[in-house]
Amino acid sequence: MAPPARSRRQGDPDAQIAPLAGYSVAVASERRKHVLAEHLAQAGARTIGVQASRSIPQIDQTRLRAATDEVLAGPCDELVVSSAFGLRSWFAAAGRWGLADALLARFGTARLLARDARAADSLREIGLSTVWSTAGACTEDLFRYLLAQPVAGSRIVVQTDTVSLREPCRALRAAGADVVEAPTFQSLRPAYAEHLRRLVDQIVNRQINAAALLGAPATEYLLAEAKAEGRLDDMLNALCDDVLCACLGAGTAAPLVAWGVHPIVGAAPFAEELAVALLEALPRTATRLEIGPHALELRGQAVVLDGRLIPMQAGPLAVLRALARQPGRVVSSAEIRRSIPNWSDVDDHAIEMAVSRLRRTLDGADLVHTVMKRGYRLAT
Template sequence: MNTPKPLAGFRLAVTSDRRSAELIEAFERRGAEVTHTPLLQLAPLDDEQQLISQTQKLIEARPQIVVITTAYGLRRWVDTAEAAGLGDQLLGTLGQAQLYVRGAKAHGTVKALGLEPAAVAKDGRSASMLTLLEGKLQGLTVALQLHADSDHGMPHSLRELGASRVLKVEPYRWQDTSSDSGISALVEGLCAAHFDAVTFTSAPSVHALFAAAKARNRLPALLRSLAERVVVATVGPVTAAPLIEAGISPLVPERHRMGAMIGQLVEHLGSLGTLQAETVFGPVQLRGRTFSVQGQDCELTPGQAELVRALIEAGGSVLSRDELGAAMPEASSKHALDMTLSRLRKALPQPEIIATVIKRGYRLNT
């Protein structure tokens, strides 16, 4: 058989908004079929006056400590300030304050602006940031650059640590897309394992998916599928945290970068997502929904791929109709299972690869 591209035959769901084109192109270049459904979209700053007003208040207040949470937020904040003629004043205020920075990317942006951080929470977690601030805020004015959709209770936590005043700066916001029809298709597709893998680049997107599934009474089915059937890839531990809390074991690269996530997912699917078996017609291989027989590739439907996967994993043992039906949850009846089997055989170059064992079930013809 010809060696396919590393992700040929696999169906991936990409849930990010920012930098999604880069991610999709990387997967498609490796042969994957990609569905893009952004769970949250960056809202345009139609009214920049709010951010400008927040910046003016910060400049006037001269906070002793400024908490920087994201690289993108900091860049957008500085760009908006410069457009309003406040750039130098903002950088001067930041330069006089102690900067506490969350994450490596935000650290890089701070350095690029010519600023020196007082401390960096290298793991990118808010909890680590709060640990760094313990015993340092009593009676001080603190400014907090909010992280997009949510501050995760940070203002309250800063006050509990002794801050006398907390100034919030919101450089950008997310708009919820959970009511979109595309979200419903994503939820159902993941529940039925129509996707081989799903990627997340932010924790808010994970929360948005869970909320969308809950609103559709599909959360238990979603969690079960993500834990058992669909590979979940994340860009780092912060993104992975809500998944782990839900009992899911996602892929988390050692380097918290999108390129590292892509590489890890390619390696994982290549090693664990490809099934092979020897049959009377020669070797067969299932990669995602692409089934190869004697060098010929055929594209299967999600239900057909589930049946083939179950038969290969059985190693030639007989599977009853009930067992095959359990492998294909979307089969609502034995008639639906029979129809899927019939169409599967017609789709195969060698229909006899699937053997019928009278009154017992079906097996791979090994």
């Protein structure tokens, strides 16, 4: 995704505003910094990396043995190798089971697709010679290549080293391939539970505008944390109403769908496509109004007033949203409290101060009017 033109300076009405400027997105994956965050930052978003799960390069003997038996039960047309270490670990385990020779023979007739030069070398070490690898050293590129081919009826074996590869495997199955996943890793909860706890807080308190989940474990661990904290219903309500949820694929989304949340997914199970989906969906959440001579757009954590991007604190922006739902109508302090999540204890003075800060932030534009003893209204 190419980076958009960026604003020359805040408040410059002649500068082009990045499409996701003013939005905040949490990216939950097994990494502290995911490539999806880079794509979103190029489009102007503020991103928050959350390690929601972790993968360790350690085989689960039971799962890998079952996968090995499944591989040997049929032909192998394509072999995808995602890591040299994983392949070596697999063959070491197969040797202990007395299956290494049978596994090697099964792969002898397959097309060999390796993530990078090291993975290709690991195949050559066991006696396989004709190997294809990617220039970008990216397993996802191998899946893109396969998904661009007619794979219906093919039997594809994938040595996986990360949970995110489950989604491309799912896409290959949807295209008609018989896919056998041989996992050479284990997926665990994040080392620090506070990462997930903080994400639950950010969703419930509407401190982010979108949550992007990359891999089913990220979804499952987030739901488990919210349940343990007694905030599952609050989080699900936020994801249904105010916080856009995006998932790498249908498998990642499935646990949320079961709870009535319907996340967006990309056109394909890769970070680039998910970034495009967010780039299309987030701007649609903005509220756009024409107020006299002024053009006003309410984004996640900022407003665009007459072509100027103006960052705004959460309180004043929440009040502005409440007024923007009914432009021209007087809205009482009690109605403002009821319309904003977690504001039930906010008193009238605090709302008055939020309105005052809102007026200052709007830099002299006479958009918010006070109607004595009745409330506030947005000019028409």
